[in-house]
Amino acid sequence: MDPRCRRTMLTRVKSAVANFMGGMMAGGSNGDHPGGSDLPLKFPYSRPEFLGLSPDEIECSADHIARPILILKETKRLPWSTGYAEVINAGKSTLNEDQACCEVLVVKRRPAGTDGSEDLTLHYWALFDGHAGSGAAVVASRLLHHHIALHLQEVMEILCTPNLLPPTSSLRGAAGAPGSPSTPPTRFFTEKKVSHESLVIGAIENAFKDMDVQIEKEKAVYNISGGCTALVAVYLLGKLYVGNAGDSRAIIIRAGEVIPMSAEFTPESERQRLQFLAYMQPHLLGNEFTHLEFPRRVQRKEVGKKMLYRDFTMSGWAYKTIEEDDLKFPLIYGEGKKARVLATIGVTRGLGDHNLKVHDSNIYIKPFLSCCPEVRAYPLGQCEHGANDVLVLGTDGLWDVLSNQEVAEAVTCFLSNCDPDDQHRYTMAAQDLVMRARGVLKDRGWRISNDRLGSGDDISVYIIPLMYGNKQN
């Protein structure tokens, strides 16, 4: 590459980073693509429906100076006495780009009229963390659960028959006529046995995919800005499922011990998948990036010399002779929270972002950003749970500053000091947790315990007591 090009490239990437961050700073609700803003919004910006806020209250909630912690109103209750609290960022965007949804859905047999005894009840909690606008997060918070219900409806006959292994071919005829669950087709012993649990997992996975496709399609007629991560918890037939696409996190705290229920998807955690995709489809890099990783940017004078590198096949490091091609900007660059894919985005799974490109280029981010969640199942009904055993869901604003252990200690300690009959205890625990992560504004910014930096990000937290799941059956 001619050095002038390289300089252009460097400038471009620098300004890409600046632009992305600048976009975050300016933070307008439609801080993305020109052209899309003429279209109407699919849903207006709001806070989670269950908070029941008036426009005046929403205005107050966006105070970046005092950063009020919003909780459920005294008169409102979520299923299972779930606690919820949220706070807006310290100024990086005008609006709170996190969204949340909590619903109890009843999935009915498709041919209506048949006896209702086999209705499936689905408990659903979800958090979405938007970026580059709030559109995708708002849309996903309003619609994702419907996609999940739709996919569960397709398999509910099987799910409602405990002794029936999912038949390899559908129970229904091609026309959708109901077959008889009692006479599954003959099984061959070589067939793979599929559990009910994996049918639910498959339903959640496909719901994420459908949600993403819907956002893509509706962008033609609506202004759906940006993208979002999605973290959902679903309780169904005695089991708890946690699906995660992004960098939010879920943990179970049981008898004070932490059980992780999700793992974050970041440029670092997904390096090999991203590198492999770029290796297989080099055109996705637009001839401006290299899929290889180096410990630092390679300099022109280093061509011909040996340097440490990693390819998609490696978790360790080796040496290679630097070639001209290695001078391109790395696909994954930066460390920790600052790591970016294509110098643009710091999260590698989520919904939306279909129009997101590398700044001043025609390189799309989306092929690298996957909407596929990782779903984990927890056999809730098979475990005993006390009043202090909870599932904690939080956006990265929480986990950036508090470890799993700190969260577990804080929640356990708070709940043990509560009146066990207090209906608001889980909400107060959520408020306490958000307060611990936000901290207090001092001369040198927001500070938490031990004078550490508090989170300047949007923070949203659910605290879901698991004992209600034991009572459910």
Add this chain to the structure above:
Amino acid sequence: MAYAYLFKYIIIGDTGVGKSCLLLQFTDKRFQPVHDLTIGVEFGARMITIDGKQIKLQIWDTAGQESFRSITRSYYRGAAGALLVYDITRRDTFNHLTTWLEDARQHSNSNMVIMLIGNKSDLESRREVKKEEGEAFAREHGLIFMETSAKTASNVEEAFINTAKEIYEKIQEGVFDINNEANGIKIGPQHPTTNSTLSGSQGGQQPGGGCC
């Protein structure tokens, strides 16, 4: 709705003195005898008129319980006015005023206008704190003072509006830097900027539901 200024208020004081009831009486003109304990922060808003100008009051109602004190403290910042409330039928709520005032002075901006309110004036027969005591405390600490009843609505309007008048006067005197939102004052979308020759007809720039 268009306004010339927005003032942010905070209501503070011991639990059970009637903070939420004062707010409800002011914003909704009703009294709710049984009110759930406030466990975080709640918001109210109302438009008033001072000197012919529309002023939007944005009111933050806080939890009075000791266990929420650190959260409440973090909301003083960015308030232009504070209503410090005690209950005239409970001497202890009056005794705690010094602590509340210390908190307020320490965590707010120095120009914040503080209105001391002796609430529940309708319960004369159960009075434990004389009106003169409230007046003396206010005089000593440079506060404005009123006795109110959230139940009968007596003096409730006056308490909120007099506080706003005081803030408005301070703005006229140039005490407040109105361009610094940390002072709890926001200029409305149609307010002509100082030292500007613009006709002020360029309003309508206010983003809906934007930040305050």
